[in-house]
Amino acid sequence: MMNAANKACGCFCFTLVFHNGTDDATNAAMDAAIPQLKVDAELATAALDHDGDIEWLDWKIGQLDRNKRMVCVYGSLKFEQESVAGHELETALEEALAATPARLPDLRLQEVEVEMVATLPVRVPLESVCINDITHTAAASNVSDLQSQISRLGIAVLKDALSTAVLQQAKEEADKAIERADKALKARGIDIGHEDFRFKEISSRQKQRFDLLLDMDECVGVNALGTLGPWRQLVEAILGKDVVFQTSVVYSRPGAEEQTWHADGPHVGRTADWTGCGHEAPYALCVFVPLVQFSPELGFTQFWPGSHKYDGLLGFGPVCPLIECAVDGLVDLGAALVYDYRLIHRGMPNTSESSERPMLQFLYHRPTYKEARNYGTQSLFAAA
Ligand SMILES: O=C(O)CCC(=O)C(=O)O
Structure with a gap:
């Protein structure tokens, strides 16, 4: 045996x-x-x-x-x-x-x-889904259906979730934060877009891609979204009413390359067995909210549905497109993309001439989980 x-x-x-x-x-x-x-x-x-x-x-x-x-x-x-x-x-x-x-x-x-x-080393999720299969109209969506979809596939899209006015305010707040970060990075002599860096508030994520934490006292519109966004009921159904969140703006600029496949967080507890069942419920969820209309040129995020169930899949991301399992998160402005923190995904290149692709990233997690790997410890804004 x-x-x-x-x-x-x-x-x-x-x-x-x-x-x-x-x-x-x-x-x-x-x-x-x-x-x-x-x-x-x-x-x-x-x-x-x-x-x-x-x-x-x-x-x-x-x-x-x-x-x-x-x-x-x-x-x-x-x-x-x-x-x-x-x-x-x-x-x-x-x-x-x-x-x-x-x-x-x-x-x-x-x-x-x-x-x-x-x-x-693990069962390969061979899910046959496209973006339309996982998309629901926000106002008509059913929380328990979404919950079971997230358990099975690790991802759900809510379309028509946010109004133009709400998005506009969020974008203004994010733009201001990006401008301030750029100034501080330049003051430190950092070659933005080409040099890797990691501060308490911002990390580079390969060439021309950045993840900047937003201050919720300054970004009141974004904060309201995190607290009251149309995905909130779903998030609480999965993670509990005492869920906490932090928010960042993830932005890629022209020249941003295809990211390596990765999961944002580790597996904690049981993973699925060879039957494809038995994985632990999520301890954290991410919600991506595009702040501009995505396009193939600007880029989007690509996901491997079902990959959140298996710890042993990390490092095997390149297999996903080979078996035609990658789902393009090419969603319309106004949509929100909710995914399990363990889901394998990657950012796609920004091949546009001069346009930035910003999106909000709400990370909701159980109060017991401590996010410790996506940012550094030294403050960008402390005296250099
Ligand atoms: O840029 C994207 O679409 C995804 C970014 C991402 O997954 C990350 O930085 O961890």
Whole structure:
């Protein structure tokens, strides 16, 4: 009997190429092929598995590329690393699926390619969601539905949550704070945007991206949002009425690069097991509020839904886009994005000519949690 530490999740990409046909015919062929391919892949897994060391876990359909008449399907399985090598699995699946196109000609499959994308120490969340699937109209949203969505996916978007006037005041307050910070950084001779720094109030987050804590006595509009924002009921339902918060403005400037995938906070307590269940409820939530209209050029945040459940996923962020699991947080002005503090995400580049992308970040946490890793200890505003 192997111990649990030797278990791994093998994540596969199955590329299905279809024979020529109209879009409708290709769509219909795809609908028919995917369930059959799943059966064949499961059978191949079972045929290789003599001792119960391999278990089929999950299956997810990617985007259909009409020009190439191609669709990628992703599958994951659990295996004992010491009993079976990843490449053996890949070969067995490849051999089994190579026969499918000829065996089932009605599927119009030309070929099936199998590739192992990654081996991970935990179950890979293979959630198939896009931004619309996780978005709710603020006024019509149901707290318990949102709560279960956040437990399952780690993220929910509330659209039409804030008025133009509220956003305008918040932006004015944030702009003022940014201006003051810029002045203080310059006075210290810091090459803003190129040099890393970490103060009690502000940290650089890779090139041209910054996270500046806001003073709630000065930013009264922002403070009111943190206290009374339309997400507050949801936040209290998850974290309790005694929840506390701190607020920052996260802003990226032209030249900001793609961030590394990361989680804002660590895992505390239980994480999900191989069934994908059993993870601890969140101890902290973040709410992002865009202060300008986001666009692909200005940038946005990309999230890996379901990643908040597993501690062992940290460092495996680059797998997320490879398995088409990344959700673009490209939300409209007026929306608020609520996510579990453990959710893996990254800021995307700002490729615009000259526009800044500021957003408010409310960090709500249980009073027992102490945020200690995102800022420094020395004050930017103390005499240098
Ligand atoms: O810039 C963004 O969109 C996200 C920033 C972020 O996640 C961070 O700085 O920790």
